[in-house]
Amino acid sequence: MDAGTIEALIRAGLPDAEVEIDDVRGDGQHYAARVVSPQFRGLSRVEQHRLVFKALEGHIGQDIHALQLTTRSGDELSGE
């Protein structure tokens, strides 16, 4: 699956998200994604990641072999 499609799927699930996708090994299989969305506010990291996985339902472990995920709600002061 290519980066553009992953980004589109995440945006479809989280319309207000800022999404950055990086094809980590250039093989179209191992991606890193950074997703910043106000919808993550107040959610644990696990819950934040679950929202992204929901948007990518059926693809993780299938046509996306590995996705290293970073999520932020966007109002963290220290960017943590």
Place this chain on the structure above:
Amino acid sequence: MTQYFEKNEVFDRIRQDIGENDIVLYMKGTAVFPQCGFSAAVVQILQNIGVPFKDIDVLSEPGLGQGIKDFTNWPTTPQLYVKGEFIGGCDIVRELYASGDLEGLLYQKGLLKD
């Protein structure tokens, strides 16, 4: 689905493992012979901290690989459980370790001796 959920031996087995062991790592391969880089990374973190943990090779038992993903509602392994609670996969464990929150959590649960 709930009916099936109750009778599923894999789920019962998982409940038992995470209930009886303080720290459980569902992974591909074993702590000694990890079969996946992400699993190996979490093993390394737990060994750096120096806490004992039970490694469970999801490749070794039919149905466990998919079973743990369904049980946790999490599409990948490795999966780290502490005191029966899902902590995260490789990304989150790495993040918690980097911020010191993983050791904080283990200490708070009485699993980290000074």
